[in-house]
Amino acid sequence: MPRRLTDRSLPPGLSAISPDASLFDDLLETEKRLDWTMTRRRQEIYDTLSRSNGGIQTKRTLRIFMSHSVKNQAWQKGSSEDSAKAETAETTEGEKQEGEEPKTKLETGDGVPSWTFKVEGKLLHPDDMPKPKRWPTPQRRFSHLVRSLAIEMDRDPTVYADTNHVQWNADPRWANYNLLGAYPTAPASTEPAGSSTSPPTGATPLDGFTITRTGDVPTMLRITLNINHIPDRIKLSPQLASILGIQEDIKANILGAFWHYVKANGLQDKNDRKLIRLDDRLKSVFNRYESLNFQDIQALLTAHMQPADPVILQYEIGTHRLDSAGQDMDMDDPSNPVKISSGGIGVNEDGQSAIKAFDVELDMDDLWMRMKAADTIMSMQPDPVQIGTGTPAPPSATFLAIQKADDEIKHNLQTLRSMRVRRDFFAALAAKPSSFIQNFVESQARDLEVILGNERAAEGGGAGGNAGGIRESDLTNSEFFQGDWAAEAVAVHEGMRMGAAVASMHHAQQAQNMQGMGGMGGMGPPGMQMGMR
Structure with a gap:
């Protein structure tokens, strides 16, 4: 499977060549804002659906x-007795209904x-x-x-x-x-x-x-x-209900109405914003307090709430x-x-x-709106999931069309970047042909020497002992050897040469000493004489 492209930016400097390039940049910015808005809205829907007190x-x-x-x-x-009389009309007078039970059975x-x-x-x-x-x-x-x-x-x-x-x-x-x-x-x-x-x-x-x-x-x-x-739904006490203008509502709306009353009457302390100064009407409700801390509002209001x-x-x-x-x-x-x-x-x-x-x-x-919101969220996902199964659902035709158009835009941008490189090359060649050719050849030569130098370094060295760290063109330039590195290199080389000469003299002296000891004959002990043979 070919690797998918990810870069959707225009080549730098393209706006100076084509004024229409700025339109594409505006489209990208619009897309970013739209993606951010959709993500925020989707998160808001998630939060609404996940609220325990009912979101919709x-x-x-x-x-x-x-x-x-x-x-x-x-x-x-009475109606049933009339019908019963009609059914028993054929009964003779001498007949007697034995064992007849009362019609009402209390048991x-x-x-x-x-x-x-x-x-x-x-x-x-x-x-x-x-x-x-x-x-x-x-x-x-x-x-x-x-x-x-x-x-x-x-x-x-x-x-x-x-x-x-x-x-x-x-x-x-x-x-x-x-x-x-x-x-x-x-x-x-x-x-x-x-x-x-x-x-x-x-x-x-x-x-x-x-x-x-x-x-x-x-x-x-x-x-x-x-x-x-x-x-x-919560019912407020008569005192608090007269202040907030709410007789019965959900808890969130009651807290919001209390905070609106605080802001409208300027009861929030100017120095300590977490402190609320009570006015005369609120003091009649919270008669033990002159002020309230922000974190205590809900607990104190709960005392004035009932089902x-x-x-x-x-x-x-x-x-x-x-x-x-x-x-x-x-x-x-x-x-x-x-x-x-x-x-x-x-x-x-x-x-x-x-x-x-x-x-x-x-x-x-609202279960219908809740399910519709959930369906909207699932339709906004790149990889939708089938409800109830958890398995990936086949992408929709709209999603496939958008994905195909996005891939075409990325491929066209890649082609545009290649064409921009070719245009800059030929524009520089047309402006100054001689200097451009000279710079181009030098650049190609440096690239070739770097490539060949890396190959020689990998092999352990090249011709003339050059391991690839110095270019061949620098070796023909006298100014190349005027730098400080040359003096340091000579000092290191001479130190290594003098060290090698001293080591050679030391080895020669040891060899002479060994030969002198071999001419002393039986002066040494027997074991040494045997070892010298």
Whole structure:
């Protein structure tokens, strides 16, 4: 694979030859600024997506539906008795129904008047938000959007044995699912709770809640919903809320509003910028302090924060029947059109009431925008990665086209640099041919001598003992030998020559001494005589 070029700069001095060269330099500067801007924006998106308190927020509408149904009420039993009489009309007078059991069984609850209350929630889809094709938005069920739900029933505890208070708490894992933008795919369950006093478990995602109780009289219900805002909404104390002008908001906005109040009123100390001088209004809130350190602001404001108020809804259950026009009917005389006074919301002939709806605004993490931002980041990467697999995705056609154009620009710049060298060569030759040729030949000769000198040095020397460190042309120039190095070289050479002469004389003297010792015969000991032979 050929090596890819990396240099995209123009040859120096090209702007003096071609004025258009400055346009290319401007393009390079523009590209650098664009790359820097895209990198900064991409990092900002990364920071937004990685915030634990929710980076991309939106306001959505949660529509809550409430309804109820009744069973085994007095007017329902009257209708069933009329049908039963028609079925038993053929029975003879002498026949007696033996073993007939009462229609109401208190032990099992069969035939006991009762009502069933149902509360459901649905997150409305904004009309201005398109449905993404690549990123399907996870379905958010009612239990994902509330932290807890409590139902209080206004009933006489001495008459009804079952509890008048039911509460459901969400599983703590839902908060993590909300931040990650993913939810479990467990099926929803909206089955009636029956007469059991235990609420449904918070681990299963639900689209609604039902509760069944015995009773044949109107009953007032109080439904308390703790909405799962992301990030959490905070309610301020009345004193601090009157100063900042915020009753309820997220913590980041509250801190920003406090800092804006400090800057607008000039409460920051001029000498010590970390110190905040409190005015009379803030002193009434922080009555123990005259000033605050910057690092203590959040801790002191937290003391004046509390969770946001829950949503409280009222619903009155009625057990009476409505006519086709939606008016109450006198069950003693169904043909009587006179409207009577009955409490609660009535039901139709099937025992089902109309649906009552309430809209609640909530802050939540915009999963669709979060996924769109993640898709934008991935499209900006040089080597995109397939979501969910971690394997490199095939580059897009746009990325390949940009890469091909960039390679062509680099090759053209390399060709331009070669042509610039050739142009400078011929321009200098045309301006001063003789001096240019002389300088060119000398330059080529020096380069050749350096090359040959390196080869001779590698071989251990060349002709005439020149090891390549001195050029042949310098040896023919007398001025070359007038330098200080020549005197030093002569001194070194003479020192080496005198040292060699002294060493030669020393060796000759030793040889004469050895010969004299050999002529002394048996003067030495026997071992020495044997060694001298």
